Amino acid sequence: MRQSNSYIIIFTLITTVFVGGTLAVTSILLGPRQAMSIEYDTKSQILGAVMNITEKDDVLGIYDKRIKSLVVNYKGEEVKTDSKGQPLIAEKVDVAKNYKLKPEERLFPVFKYTNEQDSTQVDAYILPVYGNGLWDRIWGFMALDNKLETVQGVSFGHKAETPGLGARISDDPVISERYVGKKIYNDKGELVSVDMVKGEKGAPLDEHHVDGMSGATMTGNGVNKMLKEYLACYESYFEKVKSQNVAGL
Amino acid sequence: MSTEVAEEKVVEKKSEDLFSKRRKKLISDPLNEDNPITIQVLGICSALAITIKMEPTIIMSLAVIFTLVFSNLLISLLRNYIPNRIRIIVQLAVVALFVTLVSEFLKAFNYPMYKVLGAFVGLIITNCIVMGRLEAFAMGNKPYDSVLDGLGSGLGYSWIILAVAFFREFLGSGSILNFKVFEALSIPYVNNGLMVDSIGAFMILAIIIWIQRSKTGYVEH
Numbered sequence: 001m002r003q004s005n006s007y008i009i010i011f012t013l014i015t016t017v018f019v020g021g022t023l024a025v026t027s028i029l030l031g032p033r034q035a036m037s038i039e040y041d042t043k044s045q046i047l048g049a050v051m052n053i054t055e056k057d058d059v060l061g062i063y064d065k066r067i068k069s070l071v072v073n074y075k076g077e078e079v080k081t082d083s084k085g086q087p088l089i090a091e092k093v094d095v096a097k098n099y100k101l102k103p104e105e106r107l108f109p110v111f112k113y114t115n116e117q118d119s120t121q122v123d124a125y126i127l128p129v130y131g132n133g134l135w136d137r138i139w140g141f142m143a144l145d146n147k148l149e150t151v152q153g154v155s156f157g158h159k160a161e162t163p164g165l166g167a168r169i170s171d172d173p174v175i176s177e178r179y180v181g182k183k184i185y186n187d188k189g190e191l192v193s194v195d196m197v198k199g200e201k202g203a204p205l206d207e208h209h210v211d212g213m214s215g216a217t218m219t220g221n222g223v224n225k226m227l228k229e230y231l232a233c234y235e236s237y238f239e240k241v242k243s244q245n246v247a248g249l
Numbered sequence: 250m251s252t253e254v255a256e257e258k259v260v261e262k263k264s265e266d267l268f269s270k271r272r273k274k275l276i277s278d279p280l281n282e283d284n285p286i287t288i289q290v291l292g293i294c295s296a297l298a299i300t301i302k303m304e305p306t307i308i309m310s311l312a313v314i315f316t317l318v319f320s321n322l323l324i325s326l327l328r329n330y331i332p333n334r335i336r337i338i339v340q341l342a343v344v345a346l347f348v349t350l351v352s353e354f355l356k357a358f359n360y361p362m363y364k365v366l367g368a369f370v371g372l373i374i375t376n377c378i379v380m381g382r383l384e385a386f387a388m389g390n391k392p393y394d395s396v397l398d399g400l401g402s403g404l405g406y407s408w409i410i411l412a413v414a415f416f417r418e419f420l421g422s423g424s425i426l427n428f429k430v431f432e433a434l435s436i437p438y439v440n441n442g443l444m445v446d447s448i449g450a451f452m453i454l455a456i457i458i459w460i461q462r463s464k465t466g467y468v469e470h
Contacts, residue, residue, distance in 0.1 A: 008332045015339055019346045026350055030357040037360035159367075162445055215442070 042091055043067075048155035049126050049141035050113050052173075067126075068112045068119075074104045076236030082107075095139065099130045103233050110237065113143065124152045125241075127234055131226030134218040136160040138169065138226060144184070147245075148238045151194060154179045156223065166219030178210040184231055191235055193228040196220040275397040279405030282465055286409040287458045291377040296410050297450040298369055303426050305365045306414035308355070314403030316347045316373050317382060321399035324387040331388075340383040341374070348373045378406055409457065416453045421445040 043063040044053045053059060069090030071079045082088050090109035098106040109128055115121035124143045131138055140156035154176045156169040168175050182194045192208050200214035212220050266272070285291045292313075299309045320343050324331070331339050352370045355363045363370075373379065382402050387395040418424055421444030423431045431438035443449045462468075 003332060003334065008335055011330065011332055011339075012335065015342055019342050022346060023349055023353075026353050030353050033357040034353070034360075037357055041360050041364075162442070165440075165442065165445075 045155060046111050046126055046141055049143040049153045050124050066114055068114055070110050072108050072110055072237045076240045095128045095130045108233055122146045129226050129230040131222055133158055133161045133222040134166055138222055149183055149185055151179045151182045161219050166216040168213050183207045191231055193231050195224045272397055276401035279401040284405045285378045285402050286406055287461050291381055292406055295369060295376055297447045300410050300414040300417050300450050301445055302418045303414045306410050308362050310407035312351045312370055313373055313406055315351060317379055317399035317403040318396055319347050320344050320379060321382055321387040321395040322392055324383045325392040325395035328388050344379050345374050378402055413450055413453045417444045417449055
């Protein structure tokens, strides 16, 4: 009996329905909770570029109060709907997926960190960046001041950089602190980004360079390339904001 | 007639102790003499991949113990109904069920850890220890014994990967559970990059196997 084909088929059917059903129910039940976790994670990363998040902080509350987001394209124009006509939400834009497209076709979220008193004033622009480190992908957020010239903060994440070496981009607060106050434009007004140098000498550097990570030059190169590429992508948007600011004055 | 008498005798026999000697051995054997990693050399891949730091290793251990215990239980309950010809795929489906459950719960309640472990939780499905226990034990034993066997193998796997992770994190990142030991003691220590690499895991694992085998006298035949 146990070896007959019909028994096997019925057994397989029951097993499949049971396993599939259990997983489907779990997935539906846990769905909202998972979405919340992901939202919390994304928002704390975004805010991480401008403040030090501790576990006690009400990340979602601060985010709702301080962050205004929009999506722009390569030309710096605001995009309100996606290709299917659905309204675009900046937090939902998958930077990793967009990274696979040509820069001209990508969507770029912009998170405006508004002033605590006057929410029409922007204190900082927070921009997502994405690229490749030594072993796998790296990503992060860069916060620029309201003149879009000076770095206010960065937060990086990585998938598989070497612990203690390249992984310091996310573990070691010293690394991100080094970026604070650096300028992304040179005297001629050209976008030059901020580069991490090779080696960790602790020597004073000019306003476009930060000290390197000893033993992690390759990760550093990945970070440099990532920042350069994404700042270039946002350049048209920067120009637009600046011209509007001038007109507004 | 005679067979009926024999069956009655079995029923009359006093049921086995909840923690009889044999059952205790089900748990204790995999910890040392029949350890899944060091003696049976199973589940090596994950032992290398997720032992860089202790925190993810603890989560991984819990996930493997959970999967082992519940897969063993379910397969043991079904053991008299599973058609022999498709038993491996049924085992696989059961393992996949529990592993996916773990992964979903992790995603919901500890998203940062979910990101760290990434694919490795899903890869418990292919962890030979789980399939090995189902095929070698749960298919032929009663549910309670199978649970104990799963627990034993899970703990045997866990203590080895935790030991490996302890040395790798301590020597490779200079910390224990993310607490920077050397910085706290202000001892200058240069992190050993080898320990962070998979090679470090091989070396520590080999040393553990060496110590263990010289004590138990186990030799491969």
